[in-house]
Amino acid sequence: MTYNLTALPQLRLLSRQQCEAIHLASLEILRRTGVRVHHREALALLRQTDAIISDETLVRLPASLVEWALKQAPSRIVLCRRGTNRAAIRLEGMEVAFGSGSDCNNYLNPYTGTHELFTAKTVVDCIHVVDALPEISFCMSMGVP
Amino acid sequence: MTQATHALPRMQMMSEAQCELIHQASLEILRSTGVRVFHRGALDLLAHAGAVVSDDNLVKIPPEMVEWALRQAPSRVALCRRGSSQAAARLEGDEVSFGTGSDCLHVLDPRTGLHRDFTVKDVVECIRLVDALPELSFCMSMGIPSDAGPGSHYRRQFALMLEHTVKPMVFVCNDRADCEAIVAMAAAVAGGPEALRLNPNLLLYSEPSTPLRHSETATDKLLYMAEVGLPITHSPAPMMGGTAPVTLAGGLALGNAEVLSSLVMHQLRRPGAPFVYAVQVHHLDMRTMISVYGAPEYQLGRAMSAEMARHYGLPIWGNAGMSDACAMDEQAAIDSAVSVLGALLTRTHLAHDVGYLEGGLTTSPEMIVLTAENIAMLRHFAEGASLDAEALALDLIHQVGPGGDYIAEKHTARHFRDYWQPRLFSRQRLDDWIRGGQKRLGDRLRDKTLALMESHQPEPLPQGVWQAIDDILKKGDA
Numbered sequence: 001m002t003y004n005l006t007a008l009p010q011l012r013l014l015s016r017q018q019c020e021a022i023h024l025a026s027l028e029i030l031r032r033t034g035v036r037v038h039h040r041e042a043l044a045l046l047r048q049t050d051a052i053i054s055d056e057t058l059v060r061l062p063a064s065l066v067e068w069a070l071k072q073a074p075s076r077i078v079l080c081r082r083g084t085n086r087a088a089i090r091l092e093g094m095e096v097a098f099g100s101g102s103d104c105n106n107y108l109n110p111y112t113g114t115h116e117l118f119t120a121k122t123v124v125d126c127i128h129v130v131d132a133l134p135e136i137s138f139c140m141s142m143g144v145p
Numbered sequence: 146m147t148q149a150t151h152a153l154p155r156m157q158m159m160s161e162a163q164c165e166l167i168h169q170a171s172l173e174i175l176r177s178t179g180v181r182v183f184h185r186g187a188l189d190l191l192a193h194a195g196a197v198v199s200d201d202n203l204v205k206i207p208p209e210m211v212e213w214a215l216r217q218a219p220s221r222v223a224l225c226r227r228g229s230s231q232a233a234a235r236l237e238g239d240e241v242s243f244g245t246g247s248d249c250l251h252v253l254d255p256r257t258g259l260h261r262d263f264t265v266k267d268v269v270e271c272i273r274l275v276d277a278l279p280e281l282s283f284c285m286s287m288g289i290p291s292d293a294g295p296g297s298h299y300r301r302q303f304a305l306m307l308e309h310t311v312k313p314m315v316f317v318c319n320d321r322a323d324c325e326a327i328v329a330m331a332a333a334v335a336g337g338p339e340a341l342r343l344n345p346n347l348l349l350y351s352e353p354s355t356p357l358r359h360s361e362t363a364t365d366k367l368l369y370m371a372e373v374g375l376p377i378t379h380s381p382a383p384m385m386g387g388t389a390p391v392t393l394a395g396g397l398a399l400g401n402a403e404v405l406s407s408l409v410m411h412q413l414r415r416p417g418a419p420f421v422y423a424v425q426v427h428h429l430d431m432r433t434m435i436s437v438y439g440a441p442e443y444q445l446g447r448a449m450s451a452e453m454a455r456h457y458g459l460p461i462w463g464n465a466g467m468s469d470a471c472a473m474d475e476q477a478a479i480d481s482a483v484s485v486l487g488a489l490l491t492r493t494h495l496a497h498d499v500g501y502l503e504g505g506l507t508t509s510p511e512m513i514v515l516t517a518e519n520i521a522m523l524r525h526f527a528e529g530a531s532l533d534a535e536a537l538a539l540d541l542i543h544q545v546g547p548g549g550d551y552i553a554e555k556h557t558a559r560h561f562r563d564y565w566q567p568r569l570f571s572r573q574r575l576d577d578w579i580r581g582g583q584k585r586l587g588d589r590l591r592d593k594t595l596a597l598m599e600s601h602q603p604e605p606l607p608q609g610v611w612q613a614i615d616d617i618l619k620k621g622d623a
Contacts, residue, residue, distance in 0.1 A: 009158040009448055011490065018152050018532055025537050032539075036547035058547065106575060115575055 027063045034060035079138060089137045099138035100130050107143055118143030150536075153239075153529040156490035158448045164456035167449075170398035171405055172208045179205035180357045180406045184364035190413040204406070211405045214412040220458045222376045222419045224283060224313035224495075225344040227606075228334050233313050233346075234282040236421060236460035236494035241527070243465060243488070243520050244283035245275055245513060246498035246505060247302075247317045247350065252288055253473060253502060253509035255594045260471070260507055263288030268302065269309055270598050271500075274510055276310035277601035280517035280524075283313045285350070285497055287508040296622040303327045303347075304614050307334055309603050313346045315378075315497060321365040324349065326621050328373055333613035334606065338373065348376040348421065348495075350462075353403045355381045355388040359410070367407060371414035378462040378495075379407040380423035384436055387429040393442060397449050400424030421495065422454035423462035438504050439469045439480040444487045451491040463488055466499030466516035473511045473587065477502055478519075481512065485519045489527035514594045515586075518569045525565040569593060 014022070036057045037043055047053060052060045076092035089097040107118045107126075116122075126142040159167070179197075182188050182204050192198045197205045221237035234242035251260045252267045271287040286302035293301045299318040306314045307330060318324055327347070328338075335341035351366045353359050359367075363379070370377040381403040383389030389396040401424055411420055426446040430437045437443060447463050454461040465488040468480035488496035498505065500513035530536070541556050551557050569589050573581060606614075 004160065004163065007159045007163055007445075007449065009156055009445065011154055011156050013154045013529065014152050015149065018149065021532055021537075025539055028539055029542055033543040033546060 027066060030061040030066060031063065032060070034058050097137035099136060100126070100140045100142050102140040102142065103144050104142060105144060118145050120145040150533040151529060151531055154490060154527060155492075156448060156487075157452075158445070159452045161456065164452055167394070167398050167401055167453060168456065170394075171402040172211060174357070174398065174402040175206040175211060175406055176208060177205070178357065178402075179203050180359060180403070182359045182364065182406075182410070183361045184359060184368075187359065187364045187368060187410045190410060194409075194413050196409075206406055206409055210409055214405070214409045215457055215459075217412040217416040218408060218420045218459055219417060220460070222345075222348070222421060222460050224348060224376070225346045226313070227307065227311040227346050228336070228610075229311075230344045233311075234495065239492050240494055241489050241492055241524075242282035242495055243485070243499050243516070244281055244312075244315060244495065244497050245271070245285045245287050246467065246501045246508065247285040247287065247315070249288050249501070249506055249508040251503070251507040253507050253511070255509075255511050255591050255598075262291040263508075264292050265290040265301075265305070268305055271508060271510055271513070272306055272309040273601050273603055274513055274594070274597055276312060276603040277597050278514070278517045280520040281312070281499060281513070283315055283348075283495065283497075284310050285315045286317065287500065294622075296618065297323050297326070299323050300326050300330075300618055300621050304330060304618055307331070307614060308606050308611070311604050313348070315348045315350050315495070317350050318366065320362045321369050322621075324366050324369050326617050328375065330614045330617050333617070334610050342374045345375050345419075348378065350497075351377065351379050353379060353381050353407055355383045355403060356399055357403060357406075359406065364410065367411055368414045371411045371418040374415060374418050376419040376421060377411070378421035378423050379404070379411070380421075380425050380462055382425040382427065382436075385426060385428040385442075386431065389426065391428070393426065393445055393449065396426040396428075397424055397446070397453070400426050400450075401453055420459065421462045422450075422457060422459040424450040424453065425464065426450065435469075435504055437469060438464075438467050438498075438501070439476065439483075444483060447484075447487055447493065448491045451493050455492070461492070461494045463491070463493035463496045464498045465493070465496035466512065466519070467501035467505060468512070469502075469504045471503045471507065473502065473509050473515070473590070477509075477512055478515060478586070481516045482519045482523070485516060486523050486526070489523050510598060511587075511590050511594045514597065515569065515590055518567065522565055522567065522570075 037059050038057055046059055050062050050065050078087045079089040080086060081088045105117060106115045107122045108115050123143045123145050127139055130136050130139045181202050183202055188198055188202060191204050195207060195210055223232040224234040225231060226233045252263045253260050268288045268290050272284055275281050275284045284306050289298055297319060300323060303316050316327055318327060331347050332338045332341045335344060349366060349370050351363050353363055367377060367379050381400045383396045383400040385391050385396040389399045404422060404424055408420055411418060427436050427443050451461045451463060465484040466481050468477040470476035499516045500508045502509045502512055538556055541554060545551060571578060
């Protein structure tokens with residue numbers, strides 16, 4: 001007998017069938033209830049498909065259209081290091097990359113321990129921290145200066 | 146098509162084939178290397194049953210004996226509320242129950258924030274705290290009181306637990322005489338030995354000696370618990386890099402061989418006696434030379450041990466709510482949350498050590514209360530989510546339509562209380578938090594801990610029963 005000789009902890013929540021149940025429920029929402037699209041160009045795009053548009057902006061999508069779109073999108077994305085072709089993050093398989101968040105008003109200043117409004121300088125300080133930490137792979141703005 | 150309408154998070158680490166690989170490795174250790182058994186009665190039992198004994202006490206156990214023992218042991222244990230048949234912790238299926246640890250020298254006093262020696266008063270306060278918190282299902286002694294007086298402190302700790310909590314107790318003790326006295330106290334409360342066997346409110350924690358040794362006193366306790374048909378976890382603690390190979394697989398295979406050889410002796414003494422599985426494999430930190438609790442590898446060890454127990458169909462013993470941190474700080478909070486989540490996702494039936502700091506040398510009442518909050522929160526995670534028609538709410542989504550809102554809907558009124566509400570964690574935004582006095586988690590934790598310690602009154606023991614316990618204690622002191 002051959003064994004897989006690595007034991008890898010994996011968290012399971014939804015079974016394949018349960019994912020499918022959620023998928024089908026969403027298809028039913030798109031078929032029956034539809035979405036409002038308040039964007040002229042997007043409506044024009046949708047008009048060229050099997051989508052049904054009523055009341056100017058109410059768009060109902062048939063399952064075939066959704067499933068076509070799912071087949072078009074690529075299964076992996078690579079984000080590179082600035083100015084190089086070296087992958088910094090591979091959005092694929094078992095890879096997990098961490099990054100900061102965006103657009104906070106408040107900055108908890110570690111020098112003073114108090115909350116203050118973000119400035120351009122403190123946004124730069126935060127970006128430097130992200131750049132320095134090997135555990136953090138990508139950056140979002142963190143603060144609105 | 147029918148589909149399960151509930152999504153339940155589960156962690157899986159080893160496949161059935163991988164569990165079997167560890168099992169076979171342990172059988173090979175028992176067949177070719179063997180274990181040292183320093184107990185005459187156990188050696189006789191083993192030799193009589195077909196084990197090969199050489200060099201006085203080196204016992205090599207053939208696989209069929211191990212697999213016989215595995216077939217004898219029961220798949221579940223129920224631990225009961227004091228003096229009642231009501232199960233307080235069911236060691237079965239997806240059930241996870243949490244409890245404290247035993248025998249710390251130091252308490253981290255929440256009133257002063259200082260470490261000091263445990264006293265009887267502290268032990269009583271900690272037991273009452275366990276009794277008060279619904280998230281905790283069983284109690285261990287937590288502290289060794291420095292002012293316990295003469296006699297066995299284990300008996301005194303057990304008497305204190307019997308007096309101050311209705312929850313089941315996991316006890317530790319020195320020897321068979323301690324076991325006998327403790328079981329006698331429990332039987333006095335349960336209404337006799339038969340009632341106690343049917344409705345046990347106690348479980349013994351004891352250990353073989355890694356690597357591959359069964360000491361006389363530990364084996365004595367193991368065989369006694371089998372004789373009286375009361376539950377035991379006889380759990381080795383292989384220290385990887387010290388008493389065990391430095392690798393997890395080796396540590397687990399070694400520890401598993403120790404558990405299996407314990408189980409063989411236990412089941413030979415009384416087939417069908419309740420036995421709870423654990424291998425508390427952990428590593429020696431080569432920088433500090435301490436056993437590490439708050440390590441990712443420690444959590445892997447718990448998951449692998451739990452999966453071996455499930456593979457064998459035995460109830461599972463494990464750990465949660467402990468830290469290497471000395472203070473009740475952020476490190477302690479992180480260790481608590483990670484270990485509680487691990488215990489829940491691996492469906493560890495009994496997870497002990499809630500409240501341990503300093504790697505098990507200090508018990509902190511605040512760590513107990515914080516861990517209770519983590520347990521409440523993470524149970525909501527472990528319970529998963531419904532996917533039935535009511536939860537999917539397709540008609541409602543259609544009725545509200547694009548751009549509507551759900552806040553005034555009856556469906557919202559029916560379900561918004563299903564969300565977990567924290568008692569300790571803050572969900573305020575900055576202005577409200579500043580107006581509320583800028584209290585940090587530690588401030589709120591101390592307030593809640595002191596309030597619980599000062600207000601909770603456990604159900605008293607009947608007067609006549611207390612007299613019987615006191616007599617047993619006095620007999621031990623004499």
